[in-house]
Amino acid sequence: MVENELTTGQPEVEERHDKAEKRRKFLRRIGWGSIAGFIGINLAAFVRFMYPRVLFEPPTTFKVGNPVDYPPGQVNTQFINKYGTWIVRQGDGSFFAMEAKCTHLGCTPNWLEAQQKFKCPCHGSGYYISGFNFEGPAPRPMDRFKISIAEDGQLLVDKSIKFKGMPGKDSNQMHPQSLLRV
Numbered sequence: 001m002v003e004n005e006l007t008t009g010q011p012e013v014e015e016r017h018d019k020a021e022k023r024r025k026f027l028r029r030i031g032w033g034s035i036a037g038f039i040g041i042n043l044a045a046f047v048r049f050m051y052p053r054v055l056f057e058p059p060t061t062f063k064v065g066n067p068v069d070y071p072p073g074q075v076n077t078q079f080i081n082k083y084g085t086w087i088v089r090q091g092d093g094s095f096f097a098m099e100a101k102c103t104h105l106g107c108t109p110n111w112l113e114a115q116q117k118f119k120c121p122c123h124g125s126g127y128y129i130s131g132f133n134f135e136g137p138a139p140r141p142m143d144r145f146k147i148s149i150a151e152d153g154q155l156l157v158d159k160s161i162k163f164k165g166m167p168g169k170d171s172n173q174m175h176p177q178s179l180l181r182v
């Protein structure tokens with residue numbers, strides 16, 4: 001009778017033992033997983049710290065070549081992509097640097113050589129070569145940047161100094177400091 005009880009109890013004990021072992025394995029896995037996760041997060045934070053996020057912006061001052069390279073009465077569009085700026089040499093030989101940004105909603109107008117005007121592709125604003133707005137929804141002339149001569153004789157534009165176009169005012173008169181005569 002006793003022998004019978006012992007033989008029937010054996011599988012139950014083994015089963016309990018198996019369950020306990022499985023639970024231990026499971027908990028061990030969770031433990032190691034947590035440790036690995038903790039190390040991973042810290043490692044990622046360390047790498048992130050070693051390579052800080054830096055915003056590379058184009059410099060605010062840049063040279064645009066020699067005055068002799070600019071024929072009078074022309075708009076130079078070669079610095080649009082890099083600096084968002086036109087270099088304009090007026091018929092009287094004076095220079096100014098103009099921000100290539102429509103004063104309506106900020107699109108980049110196109111210089112139309114044949115029509116001697118800037119035309120915004122977004123809502124049709126038009127500007128004379130001086131940047132004065134004469135058609136479309138633009139509320140004021142386009143802005144200008146400071147332009148001067150660098151030590152090496154090249155034209156130097158400084159985008160940190162801006163001459164804001166005023167509604168109804170010609171920037172040549174409003175901002176004579178925006179003009180460079182060489």
Ligand code: FES
Pocket residue numbers: 102103104105106107120121122123124125136137138
């Ligand atoms: S953004 Fe130039 S006309 Fe609207």
